[in-house]
Amino acid sequence: MTYQHYDLKVIIVGGGIVGSSIYRLLKKNGIEVQLIDPKVKRPFPSLIHSLLLKGKDIELAKLSLNFYKKFNIPYYPFKSYTLGKINSSIIDSWISAGVNINVKYVNWINDQAIEAIGGDGLVSIGSLINSTEKIIYQSNIVIDKGKGFVKINNKLYESDLIILSAGAWSKYLINVKLPVKTYYCWASLFLSKKKEVGSNIIYDYVNNFYSRPVIGLGFPLAIMGDGKAIETTPLQQNICIEDKNEVSARISRRLGEVKELYTSGSFCEATPDMRPAYGKIAENVYFIGGFNGYGAEVGPGLAHVLVEEILSKKEATYFTEYRLERLNGYDGNFEIGQEPHEL
Template identity: 50%
Template sequence: MKFAIVGRGILGSSLYFMLTKAGHEVKVIESRKRRVFPSLIHSLLLKGKDVQLAMESLKFYREFNVPMREFPSLTIGKVSMDVITQWQEVGVQIREEYVGWISSDAIVALGGDRLVYVSKLIYAVPYIEGSAEIDLSKGVVSVGGKQVKADKIIVTAGPWNPCLVGVKSKSYYCWATLIYSKIRELGSHFVYDYEKGFYSRPVIGLATGMAIVGDGKAVESPPGNRVSLDKEEVMAKVRDRVGHFVPLYTAGEFCEGTPDMKPSYGKIGENVYYAGGLDGYGAEVGPGLAKLLLDLIMKGEVEREYYAERFSEVGDFTIGREPHEI
């Protein structure tokens, strides 16, 4: 079967490798308008069915030899026993203890968090460069006026999905700041601080005090627009927890959010399918969502919790909290 995939992000790249392994002919269309970060967080410390999506993603990364590096994580704040049990059921080791360098009790997790070097995955995918045009009624995709022959079209264009094919989602800007702290452990641990309201992740994993911190308010905006950020709110939260640090650089990209801030997929036209709404946690659930989409295309199986039809009665909406926040 011939497939055309629009978008070479985590979702599109995962689909490319799954489909080519199964013997299908796959062409990927990529506009190169979105930056690719070297590494992103993959965490099993989610809740509900998202944990299973994250497990499927982890299996994919291992199967296709995507580089990863595991780190211990600290979760500060109350987490229900049901959620903790979910983490343990997928192999995460959990203990609770006082951690001196953050001056707080914390849930210490081993095997739950890692950096996945998504750029290695994405840059390995060959592509046709250009902006795609899609006719949903005819099931046709073109680049520069030239049709790309395909039996099935899959749209995974992230924040461009709402304007490209009219799905129920919005583009928003998500960002984080590189900092330097004298607390060296920040460079070798994940921190999820639900009391103060921020996260911290290692940069390269050395105990140097270099970390990336985030969880500022989502800023709704069409992709590519210049966005004004209130960085001090997040910096104040981090300062309350770890004391003095030096902010070095802030960067971000546009993400795609759905009304319930959970992934979305489905059939949207004649032989046209959509997968997206990764809501800032694409490295966790992207490959897992890709598998659900292929189960729909190949077997007719539907996972209703993530199926796009759940938004059929939704009008306008506001971007909410990203779902990796417990």
């Protein structure tokens, strides 16, 4: 779609997956945009992108994949194997999305699994984030009488439009309440005796863990975790991972003995229904967030929806289930549920 250019200045606060995606989309459409990141980030070099989701999340994931291709973000496809009972309607939706599905016995997994070709891969998130022009400032957004300003070094700056997309830090960067909570999600680098883990993705809903290649060269190294949320703030240090040994035991039951080499994690942002959200929180301020640990799958897709809305000056009508208004009445007091990419 082609839009008529008009004078519009946009400030984005938050330079992660979504902020960097919005920046690139707006710049490509000739909009004057400044990306401000309140925190220097060290993103994971690569993250899983998957079409093996549910409902309209699949369509957002397809938009995200188109975004990665359009902006030449490296993407590396892998076969994936899903274990456990999956509703047939969900499998049908994967097939409709163009994924080649086979149910087969997999010798190295020692079980029957759903083999998916064309549904999963690793995307170079580091390339997306680190190559985006941005400035690093300790900044926040102040909303006064319904209008937003960006505050840097005690000075307020105006902009036609401000977009808050700082992930787990968003709720701490604005003077209004957001219906989100923050949590820590971890994964470990494992050495396995099965070389196949280095070139395939596993979603095990029987033993409740996932496994993904590190670099995909066939070495028996994989990043594995269980997606469990540890509720905390992004300001907390030395997060206690109480179930790490138990998760290792579950992985070993499926893949044989594995050796943990390194454990790391990141802070994520959850909404009450564990679905992403975007919408206006002031006359000139948008919030987009609550990606619940699957921002690489659907983040650029929802960024695309938001940018289309900004450029057309019309609210999107097809992806209304992601609008922020559905969460009116929540003030951040809720229990964090299951991440939405977990089936």
